Structures are given as structure tokens and as C-alpha cells.
Amino acid sequence: MSKKRKRISLAIWLSLILASLAGVVLTGSSAQTESIQELMRDAVLHESNKIDLFGMEVNPGLISAFTVTGLLLLAALLIRIFVIPKFKYVPGKFQLLLEQLVGFFNGLGTSNSPHRHSFLNVYIFGAGVYIFFGTLFELFGLQAVTTHGLSISLPAPLSDINAAIALGCLSYLVILSGGIVANGLRGVGKTLKDFSLPISMSFRLFGALLSGLLVTELVYYYSSLSYVLPVVVAVLFTLLHALIQTYVLVVLTATYFGEVTEPHVKKPGAKKVKGKAKAGAAA
DSSP, X not given: OHHHHHHHHHHHHHHXXXXXXXXXXXXXXXXXXXXXXXXXXXXXXXXXXXXXXXXXXXXXXXHHXXXXXXXXXXXXXXXXXXXXXXXXXXXXXXXXXXXXXXXXXXXXXXXXXXXXXXXXXHHHHHHHHHHXXXXXXXXXXXXXXXXXXXXXXXXXXXGSHHHHHHHHXXXXXXXXXXXXXXXXXXXXXXXXXXXXXXXXXXXXXXXXXXXHHHHHHHHHHHOTTTTTHHHHHHHHHXXXXXXHHHHHHHHHHHHHHHHHTSOOOOOHHHHHHHHHHHHHHHO
């Protein structure tokens, strides 16, 4: 039985290799309709590939953002209605996965912001899930029709600079609100001193997610193995960026939130000086 399985596995691998070679032969001589500069420019700026949305021309990233948000909200609703009420004391596989995921973000927020972390844990969980699944979204290859009648694959939402800036500013507002609630005007001062934080977070996120798309486009353009290799490269880069950027943004947000919400401790020396001044005035 084991020999039969080995033969079947070997036949499958040989079939895949032969199919790949056939794809290389059939597609290797295809002419490029766009230069590599045009491909890179359109991947960043989305100038030519616009999509009509209720009479407005929008970037494909906006359609991706709406789609990912809707799918995540639908998944959360279904889990809340059909899964959570059936939780057991001895968890199953899916329940264990959910508990581990929530516990990871909860522990990350609590360790970086021990004084105030209730809202922080909720935010970094939502932002982390959105970044991770939003990055993986481009692997599904969902198609959309542009205003010129061309069919394109929807990119990751955060590969659009506008979405990356929006998420960076939202994280900064969460940090600012935490500082105000914890320390009032002192919290505002602590947060505003790092005024470049939302810009750095936005461009770090945008650059990392966009690099996977650009590398894939380069492989498509130059590699003679463009029939198979870009699939592997795209999957590896997308998975890597999804994990790294989720962790980086979550840790940065939790760390800065913990700094601005740290309680202000009055110096004991100031009280002593005031006490001596009062005693001298009384004497």
C-alpha cells in the first residue's frame, strides 16, 4: 500500500512538472504590452486602472477595503451567533484557535500597557486581524472591471497609500485618546511630541505591503518561469508581510499607548520643599 501511494505521489509530481514546463513553452514567447516602468507606476499610483463606484472613479484598493471589511464583519457576526454560544469547557479545535488568537493580542496589550489596556486590546485585535486578512486578500485573485473595460485582480487594501495613512492616523488617534483619558493635558503633550509617528507607521506599512506586489510584478516581467514561479513568490511574500506587518503595527501601537497612559508620578522632593517653605513662613 505504501509503494502504491509513493507511485501515485511521484506521478502527481511528474505531472505538475510537465504542466509547468508546458506552460513555460506556451507563455515564454508572449510579448509585453507595458514597460516595467509603467507596471511599477500603476501598481503604486493606480492612475490607469480605475473602477467605477456609483459614478465615481476610485482606486481598486478602495473596493478591496470595502470587500475585506464586509467579509470580516460577516465572519464576526456568524461566529458570534453560531459558534460562541456553543463553546465548551473542553475546547474544540476552532474554539482553541479563537482563544489562542484573543489571548495573544490580550497578552500583548496587557504587557505593553499594564495600566490601561481594555480598549487597547480590542483595537489591536481588530487592527491586527484586518491587516493580516487584508494582506492575504490579494491571494484570492478576485477580479474587477476597470473604467477602460479591462479585468484586473483586486490588490490588498493597504497597498493603497490612502488606506495605509488612514490606518496609521487611526492608530495615532487611539494613542492620543488613551493619553488624554489617563493623564489629561500631560497625555496630549506626551503624544504630540512624537508627531511623526503616524507618518512613519503609515509609510512603513505601505512600503512593506507594496514591496511584495512589486517583486511579483518584476518576476512576472523578467522570469522565463512566469507560468509557475510568480505564484510561489507571491504566496511567500504575502504570507511573510501579513505576519510581520501585523506584529509590527500591533507592537508599536501597544508600546506607545503604554507610554502615554503611564500614570504621572509626582516627585517627592517638591512636596518637601513646599513643606519647608510653609514651616518657614509660619515661624
